[in-house]
Amino acid sequence: MDAVFLKLLNMSITASWLILAVLILRLLLKKAPKWVLCVLWAMIAIRLIYPFSIESTLSLVPSAETISVETTWFSPIPDINSGIPVINNTVNPIIRGAFKPESGASVNPLQIYLYVAGIIWASGVLAMMCYAMLSYVRLKKRVSEATQLRDNIWLCDEVKSPFILGIVRPRVYLSSSIDEAQMKHVISHETAHLRRKDHWWKPLGFALLTVYWFNPLVWVAYILLCRDIELACDEKVIRAYSKDGKRAYSEALLSCSESRKMIVACPLAFGEIGVKERVKSVLNYKKPAFWIIFIAVAACIAFAVFFLTNPTPHSKEDNGLKYYLTIAADNVASIQVSTPYKSGGGQHADGSLYEKGEKVYLESLDGLTDLSGVTVTALDKKGNVIYALSVPEGAGGAMNNAFAFASHGWLLASTDPEEATSNINNAMVITSAEFDIDNDGTKESCMLSYGPTSGVFSFVFSVTHDGVEKYRNTFITHHGNLEFLEKDGSTVLRHTYQEFANSAEETHDYDISVNEGHIILSENGDRIPYLG
Incomplete structure (x- = not known):
């Protein structure tokens, strides 16, 4: 369970970056059609549902895995990797202090807390599911005496505010006392919801909220999703309305906004919310210009490219x-x-x-x-x-x-080429290069390191491929500088040294080959002697 919770926690953190981005875009896209905001919320839902994503160099997501399984299971001092150095440098010292392992402890302390958190998370999911089912049963019982007006339109004395109940076979419930003039606008609004399949999106949103209930930003996203769905539906209905039609529609909204607590409390019902904001939006509605729609669509595409992908x-x-x-x-x-x-x-x-x-x-x-x-x-x-x-x-x-x-x-x-020393089997490496030493069509990693001898200069020439050692010989020669270089289309080993303190510097370029499993270094037929 703790592994599942850790996976969801990382997905939640990643989605949080998207939610913050959408909150900013909501301010920048005030004049854009409201359905654009619904598209953005849908992208966040994709992030919360699918555990995998395409990798891209354009991704603005700082990190796809803030807390790794390895960190919680194996590392004695847990760290996070948010992808942002400032956050890492601020948070990690706090984490190390809070989860400092006790003397003699056999496991990472964060692993214990994660196990407990997994149990708390599962309990919260169960509580949210029970709440949803209980509120649905209560509302279903309340409309049990409803009478059918026509098709899927039902009237009920217990209903004060219109709403949609049901996913597979949705019904529109209206108050029995609703005014005939208002009914036209209310039915238009509710049927617009059905055409947009909004009665699917709110339950889906609540299902994600149930899973990620521990993330406050997901709660914010769910609340704003419900508001934006209503605003988008209003725009769809009043698109062709005159000024008087918009006023009449607003009056219908105000009339139906009373006593809607039961509807708001049920996550499986789709009722009227945010009426004040919606009335203001309806009265001020103007058909958006083409360039606004174009910018909004471009913003959605850019959002998908930058935030639905993981960093490479x-x-x-x-x-x-x-x-x-x-x-x-x-x-x-x-x-x-x-x-x-x-x-x-x-x-x-x-x-x-x-x-x-x-x-x-x-x-x-x-x-x-x-x-x-x-x-x-x-x-x-x-x-x-x-x-x-x-x-x-x-x-x-x-x-x-x-x-x-x-x-x-x-x-x-x-990856720093200036730091050119190495160690092989506790010996300092002099230099390294990659080339096809045995003419088998693949490049091998070739390294030179100081040999095991004392008093006599020696070096070790080792060759590996995919981490597996293929050849290894120890050569004895004069102390000097060794380096690989390209000469006449092939790689040679250049050896520069002074035989005596006052003698002139000598330079030899040795051809490199392999014979019967041994590395051969030769110049004009003369070979450097090797051990083994």
Whole structure:
């Protein structure tokens, strides 16, 4: 239940951005047809119903997953990712202080609160459903003595304000004492509701309110939806009315607005609300100009493009996230990152596994220049550790400006090309490049790191593909500068060094090849000796 609630909570937070946007658009589109506002509310309903969305670089939604499953289940210190740095920097310190784990605790404290919140949420949903059914039964009993006027129009002594009741076979209920002159306008209004299928949209809106009752913005959206539906229906009816016709229609609204508490209280009935605002709108109604309609439709299209889509994953890199992990196993479900300062991690929003070779950007390392004390752990769906990488705390020297760390075929790297040092199996990496070393038609990741020898200079040449190591050799040579470069259409290894302190600098370009599973470095037939 807590997993369901967490999913709905993230969907609710995402929809909240849309609701805020619609509240702003309602002010800007005052002169637009009211049906435009109904279209905007429908888009919010789509966001609240469908758990998936198209990814787009144009999306203005800050984050599709503010609170991740990994954060609540695995991270010892929970963080949120709203997609807005100012909010993250303000809220996360408060969360860390409020949910600080106790000594000896085995689970994230937020996980416990989330479980309790899930129970409270389910109880609220049940209460809302009971309220809806109870109010429907009471109203149905109240109109049980109604008599049919014609078709689906019914008269009832217990009814003071007209309303529609029913979804599949809706009925229009009118007061038995309604004036004949007013009846014409009232029936026109109610039948307009039926043609627009408004008797479907209010129950749907209440169903979403039942699920997301914990979000105050959803309550605001539901109330405004009901008002905008009435305004849109009024516009549909009075479109061809004269000034006198509008006045008569307004008088009918005022006459029918009394004693409507029972109707408003029933979410499955469709009655008259917001009469004062509606009368003012009717009397001031003017047919909107073409350019206003055009702008309103364009605003709806833009709203759909910007808010019905999720931000693309690579936008994290564009936002300045430097560090990423290359997945090396097939069953990785989540990544946990811990530093001496904070913790975090990530997981696919739909709970799917990471693909082998996929890059996962690590937000918890954003802004760090010293990776000492960092631990990155890959976990399966059950939370078991698949593999982990730890950078020794206080490593010092170039280690503090690490570009990439690799262990057992998986890679933690930086998108910053200036940070050009790495570590493989606890050895500093000198440089790296991607090229087809064995002519098999695919590019491999090639890395050079300092070797394990003491007193004699050596370096390790390792080759991986999709996180799996293919070749690895340790070479012994003179201490100097090593770099990959393109020469005559192929990649070579340039080695620049001084054999003695006072001797001239020498430069050698070694051709790179693979023979019987070993990496060969040669220049004019001369090879660099290797171990193993």
